Amino acid sequence: MTTGNEPVLSVSSLVKRFGDFTAVDDVGFELMPGASLGIVGESGSGKTTTARILAGLDEPTSGTVTLAGEPVVSGSRRARLRRAGLLQMIFQDPYGSFDPRQTIAESIAEPLRLHSPELSARDRQARVAELLDQVGLSERAGESPPRDLSGGQRQRAAIARALGIRPRVLVLDEAVAALDVSIQAQILTLLDELRRDTGIAYVFVSHDLAVVRHITDTAVVMRHGRIVERGGTEQILRDPRHPYTRLLLDSIPAPGWDLDRVARDRRALDPSL
Numbered sequence: 001m002t003t004g005n006e007p008v009l010s011v012s013s014l015v016k017r018f019g020d021f022t023a024v025d026d027v028g029f030e031l032m033p034g035a036s037l038g039i040v041g042e043s044g045s046g047k048t049t050t051a052r053i054l055a056g057l058d059e060p061t062s063g064t065v066t067l068a069g070e071p072v073v074s075g076s077r078r079a080r081l082r083r084a085g086l087l088q089m090i091f092q093d094p095y096g097s098f099d100p101r102q103t104i105a106e107s108i109a110e111p112l113r114l115h116s117p118e119l120s121a122r123d124r125q126a127r128v129a130e131l132l133d134q135v136g137l138s139e140r141a142g143e144s145p146p147r148d149l150s151g152g153q154r155q156r157a158a159i160a161r162a163l164g165i166r167p168r169v170l171v172l173d174e175a176v177a178a179l180d181v182s183i184q185a186q187i188l189t190l191l192d193e194l195r196r197d198t199g200i201a202y203v204f205v206s207h208d209l210a211v212v213r214h215i216t217d218t219a220v221v222m223r224h225g226r227i228v229e230r231g232g233t234e235q236i237l238r239d240p241r242h243p244y245t246r247l248l249l250d251s252i253p254a255p256g257w258d259l260d261r262v263a264r265d266r267r268a269l270d271p272s273l
């Protein structure tokens with residue numbers, strides 16, 4: 001078990017190769033209980049591959065992941081269950097992860113059955129009701145199949161399902177990218193509240209710096225599989241050190257945005273372009 005002073009998640013010297021191609025190159029970071037870390041970078045920078053390794057969906061070529069003080073090992077069902085109990089992942093579009101034949105409430109109950117077999121049917125039902133309430137979904141939404149829910153409601157349902165087993169870490173991969181801006185704001189506010197109320201920690205993968213600014217305290221910037229900058233999110237965004245981070249910031253359309261300058265800076269960073 002970890003205490004408040006030990007990281008709930010440690011990632012060290014992580015490498016992932018696909019054939020000759022290195023998608024993740026010597027990545028390391030730590031996450032304290034209740035903290036929120038952003039992983040930012042352009043498409044193809046290795047963010048999703050890193051997130052998938054954390055969740056056990058991909059095996060690293062080398063490197064280690066330690067969760068709640070325990071080195072993560074792959075293999076047995078027991079080990080997978082243990083990892084899932086500590087760390088859950090939320091994707092951009094959770095639609096495919098819901099069984100279309102089940103109601104949302106049934107989908108939320110499923111992991112409880114697996115991870116908390118001691119719960120009676122009645123207690124499980126009560127826990128599902130509590131989870132729906134926690135993420136702001138009505139009882140009626142709980143009785144609906146996933147197709148009847150909006151994108152924002154489905155993301156709330158995915159969060160409820162992930163929270164059910166009380167994980168220590170939630171990895172969110174572009175979790176609000178597919179939502180309208182106003183719905184994005186609602187989900188981000190919900191995530192803020194949940195973090196405050198439960199002490200859960202987030203790894204928040206996003207290409208959207210405005211979103212990362214809202215939801216994270218610290219961030220790492222990835223480029224070509226490597227971390228090129230790390231630190232407090234506000235500080236990185238206010239005073240970026242690496243030219244690539246500056247380029248990411250300059251690429252956000254804003255009043256006075258200079259497309260030519262962005263293109264020039266990009267060529268300076270990547271002469272092959």
Ligand SMILES: Nc1ncnc2c1ncn2[C@@H]1O[C@H](COP(=O)(O)OP(=O)(O)OP(=O)(O)O)[C@@H](O)[C@H]1O
Nearest residue numbers: 018021023041042043044045046047048049050207
């Ligand atoms: N299974 C795979 N086989 C081969 N190459 C892969 C595989 N998965 C990812 N890659 C490559 O690894 C690189 C990093 O991909 P990754 O999805 O981690 O980046 P990303 O920063 O999350 O980008 P995006 O936001 O577009 O998903 C990309 O060049 C991608 O093509």
